[in-house]
Amino acid sequence: MKGQSITSSTIVIQALGIKPDGAIATEDGVCAMCGLHISIGDLCAPAEYSQSFTDELSLAVRGNPYFCGYCPSLTTSDAIRATGFGVFSKSGVKPFRKWQDIADALQDPPEPPFVMTYATANNQHMGWRAPVNESRDVFMVRVGLRDVLVRRHVLRRAVDACELLGNLPGVKPKVAKAARRTLPNPYTFISSDLKDAGHAKLNPGLFSDAARQAWTTAHTDALELLRALSLGETWALRFVLTPGAGGDK
Numbered sequence: 521m522k523g524q525s526i527t528s529s530t531i532v533i534q535a536l537g538i539k540p541d542g543a544i545a546t547e548d549g550v551c552a553m554c555g556l557h558i559s560i561g562d563l564c565a566p567a568e569y570s571q572s573f574t575d576e577l578s579l580a581v582r583g584n585p586y587f588c589g590y591c592p593s594l595t596t597s598d599a600i601r602a603t604g605f606g607v608f609s610k611s612g613v614k615p616f617r618k619w620q621d622i623a624d625a626l627q628d629p630p631e632p633p634f635v636m637t638y639a640t641a642n643n644q645h646m647g648w649r650a651p652v653n654e655s656r657d658v659f660m661v662r663v664g665l666r667d668v669l670v671r672r673h674v675l676r677r678a679v680d681a682c683e684l685l686g687n688l689p690g691v692k693p694k695v696a697k698a699a700r701r702t703l704p705n706p707y708t709f710i711s712s713d714l715k716d717a718g719h720a721k722l723n724p725g726l727f728s729d730a731a732r733q734a735w736t737t738a739h740t741d742a743l744e745l746l747r748a749l750s751l752g753e754t755w756a757l758r759f760v761l762t763p764g765a766g767g768d769k
């Protein structure tokens with residue numbers, strides 16, 4: 521059995537500057553947690569799980585007898601805290617918790633390979649089971665227990681589509697521009713942690729008479745674009761549409 525040559529664990533550990541740990545492998549194997557290939561001479565450890573470990577479904581190769589030299593270091597409480605929110609790559613760790621930082625990273629990710637994590641609960645294991653990205657244009661973010669997709673060129677166009685539809689009569693908020701934190705958009709609510717069932721629900725004002733009277737083919741195209749967004753792209757709009765936000769929730 522051949523494992524991966526690179527996994528989120530290797531990227532995250534290197535970005536954090538933590539040294540891999542373990543004993544010298546005397547046979548080839550595959551890490552049970554992240555799926556990294558372990559060659560003779562690499563560091564490894566026997567696969568042992570603490571009583572509180574409940575993430576069996578995320579294991580790359582359940583039942584395998586070894587961990588790589590990276591994964592065990594990501595399950596300490598310090599490491600779990602350090603990996604909850606971040607953009608991990610060869611250039612280190614970039615913050616990914618304040619909305620502005622998230623918006624910046626989503627629009628300008630680091631050179632691949634990189635890993636993006638956004639925890640939605642305390643003590644969530646993020647580092648060893650996040651997707652590894654090989655492209656700055658189409659990438660995945662680990663949001664809580666999900667991996668969500670972001671296509672950068674689609675996200676850019678979605679911001680314009682939001683502005684066009686969000687300024688329609690019947691949709692446009694009555695609050696003065698200066699008092700609004702979020703750019704115009706046609707959603708009633710966008711969730712930052714994807715826990716709310718009302719996430720990315722379209723404003724019913726879009727289908728009002730007032731909106732219909734101002735409707736053009738550009739609006740039809742914009743609505744079509746928004747309806748084709750991935751969950752990751754509607755999630756990303758939460759941050760990209762709120763450029764002045766400094767809060768972390």
Ligand SMILES: [Zn+2]
Pocket residue numbers: 527529551552553554555556587588589590591
């Ligand atoms: Zn591993």
